[in-house]
Amino acid sequence: MAAVLAATLVVAAGVQGLVGLGLGLVSAPVVALVAPGLMPDLLLWLALLMPLVTLVREHHDIDWRGLAWSLPSRVPGTAVGVVLVASVSEEALGLMVGSMVLLSVLLSVRAVEVPVNVRTLSAAGFVSGITGTTTSIGGPPMALLYQHRSPAQLRSTLAIYFIVGAGLSLVGLAIGGSLEGSTFLLALAMVPALFVGFAVSRILVRWVPPRHIRGGVLLVCALSAVVVLARSLLSL
Numbered sequence: 001m002a003a004v005l006a007a008t009l010v011v012a013a014g015v016q017g018l019v020g021l022g023l024g025l026v027s028a029p030v031v032a033l034v035a036p037g038l039m040p041d042l043l044l045w046l047a048l049l050m051p052l053v054t055l056v057r058e059h060h061d062i063d064w065r066g067l068a069w070s071l072p073s074r075v076p077g078t079a080v081g082v083v084l085v086a087s088v089s090e091e092a093l094g095l096m097v098g099s100m101v102l103l104s105v106l107l108s109v110r111a112v113e114v115p116v117n118v119r120t121l122s123a124a125g126f127v128s129g130i131t132g133t134t135t136s137i138g139g140p141p142m143a144l145l146y147q148h149r150s151p152a153q154l155r156s157t158l159a160i161y162f163i164v165g166a167g168l169s170l171v172g173l174a175i176g177g178s179l180e181g182s183t184f185l186l187a188l189a190m191v192p193a194l195f196v197g198f199a200v201s202r203i204l205v206r207w208v209p210p211r212h213i214r215g216g217v218l219l220v221c222a223l224s225a226v227v228v229l230a231r232s233l234l235s236l
Helices: 002-019 023-034 041-057 064-087 090-110 118-135 139-146 151-175 181-204 210-235
Strands: none
Touching: 002 023, 002 041, 002 181, 023 041, 023 090, 023 118, 023 139, 023 210, 041 151, 041 181, 064 118, 064 139, 064 151, 090 118, 090 139, 090 210, 118 139, 118 151, 139 151
16 A cells, blocks of 8 residues: 555656646545545645645745635635534545546636636635545645646745645644544655655656646546546445
8 A cells, every 4th residue: 555655646746846736636536545544634744745845946926915815715615624524434535536636627628717816716715625625635726726827826826825725724634633643654654755756747847848748647637536436436
C-alpha cells in the first residue's frame, strides 16, 4: 500500500508542479480506493506542504483581492464538510470523491468560463470548503474561476488558497474528533514523494507544455473516479 501511495503522490505532485493543482484531484481517487480510512486526512496534511514549494518560485502574482472574498466563505463550507465526515460512511465518501472528480473533469472538458466576482468567489470558497474537507479535493471550484488568468497567478493564488484551506479543514476535523495521529505520521513519511514529483515537474516543464498532458491527466482522473464509484456502489 505504501508503495502505491508514494508512486501516486509522485505523479500528483508532478502534475501540480506543472499546472498549479492536481495533488488531490489525481491522488484522492487512488487513496480512496486502496486506503479509504486515510481520507481525507492524509492529503490535507500533504496539501499544507506542497503549495509552499510553489510559492518559493512564484509569489508575485497572487490575487489577494480574490482570496479576501473566497477564504472567509470557506469557513462555513468547512463546517458543513466536518459534519459530513462525521456522519457518513467511507463508501459514501468514496461516492463523493468519485463524483467530484468526474464533475471536475467534465467541467474542464467543456471549458466553462465563469466570471470572477464577489458572488462567484464566495460561492467557490463555500463549495471548496465542503469538498476539500470531505474529499480533500478543494481546488477545482477555484481553478475554474482562474483558468483564464495567467499561469503564474493561477498557481500562486491557488497555493495560498490550498495552504489556508487545508489548515481550516484540518482544524475543523480535529474539533470534530476525526483526525488520526497515525495518518499524520504517514503523511510525513510521504513528503519525499512530493519533492520527487515536484523535481520531475521542473524537468518536464522545459519540454512538455501543460496543455499537452492535460488530456492524459483528465483521462487518468476520470478512470480512477469510475473505479472508486463502482467500488463504493458495490460496497453499499
